[in-house]
Amino acid sequence: MLVISAKSGQLGNRLLSFANFIAFAIENNFTVINPAFEEYADFFMSTSEDFLSCYPSPVVSIPGNKFLRKYYYDFNRFLAESGRFKTINIKRDRPFSWSNSIITKELKSGSINFFQGWMFRDGWFVDDLSNLQKHGEKIRAYFQPLNKYQLNVANLISQIRSETDAIVGIHIRHGDYQEHQNGKYFYLFEEYLKVMESAKALFPNKKVTFLICSNQRQKEDYLQHLSYVYGNNHIIEDMYSLAECDYIIGPPSSYSMWASFYGKRPLYMIRDVNKTLKIEDFVHFYQWQGVFYPNEDWSKSVWEWTH
Known part of the structure; x- marks a missing residue:
């Protein structure tokens, strides 16, 4: 499981970050949950009905509200910084890419992996464009507005x-x-x-x-x-x-x-x-x-x- 436990930028950056995680998850059989999407989740069909902001969407989900999403985000931030789970900090000194990162070799689908840092900002994901293109229709379907x-x-x-x-x-x-x-x-x-x-x-x-x-x-x-x-x-x-x-x-x-x-x-x-x-x-x-x-x-x- 991949957990986006820290916010980076505003709406556009959050969407691009989430989309890149989804594309990687589809390719590698992971689940993504995104507590950091809290301010924008209620705008979209998939995430408004699922307070976890999870991909793939769960069979049974619970709609969120501002209070629940805020608590959920804060709780995941606490877990990420507690040292009890694997937490991956993405530094801003160079672009992060799934395709050339040693991080991806360490991930296991059965474990919880928290991600923090400024990920996929603006154009920093160009090395991963092929996966975004390959899975573009699924990503667009997930991010349909209400x-x-x-x-x-x-x-x-x-x-x-x-x-x-x-x-x-x-x-x-x-x-x-x-x-x-x-x-x-x-x-x-x-x-x-x-x-x-x-x-x-x-x-x-x-x-x-x-x-x-x-x-x-x-x-x-x-x-x-x-x-x-x-x-x-x-x-x-x-x-x-x-x-x-x-x-x-x-x-x-x-x-x-x-x-x-x-x-x-x-x-x-x-x-x-x-x-x-x-x-x-x-x-x-x-x-x-x-x-x-x-x-x-x-x-x-x-x-x-x-x-």
Whole structure:
């Protein structure tokens, strides 16, 4: 049994981490339980009905609530740090990968193995993409949002599609990105507009509508020359609406990466706001590559995307 007993990042990172554990578990006949998914478990069909957040889903399960999930997470943290069980700490000084880690050779399916640390952050899992691709449909089925969220997403996308030829999702990450990596990927709204205009030019004979999803409301005065719709301003509905777009654009972020994975849509990660886009710049999830640059100060370690 594999137990994810520590939290790393927010929704996108937690989903990618959980997905990587599931893919490994399917390949190697393990069970995964994820107490660290507590804040997000109630958004998804499988985990909302199972307070253990277990894969494969148990035959008999108990729905959770905030109190039960919080207690369950704290209890597993206690067990992981008690020394009574095998606890594997994943350090942040280099990427962790199932495919090249000596840890995987020590795991036994009949034992309990707690995992702590910053796992599979952003692109640190590229060596394991083949397993994510192989088991992608099972993973997507497990992470279907509740029906009410699916319905809201379907209604939004259906309305947009009825009035346009192509939908380009724009993930504008403000808020925490002003501090993240010293603001390296914090772009002003005017800079996002440059990228949007470049994307629109890729479809000269089509009407392009931009679906804008952001953690901060933007100035609509700048958008008058573009066809655009704002997302529903809900953490799950925005992510899964991006997954339904024809193309996705955003800064390097696990949030839009999950949308790309789940919807099987090509994604362009903005690293140069002045770049003139080509259609080849939109890359499917399984094609991503990059280089890891370690630093003694783990907060300055960087995964630099090369494609």
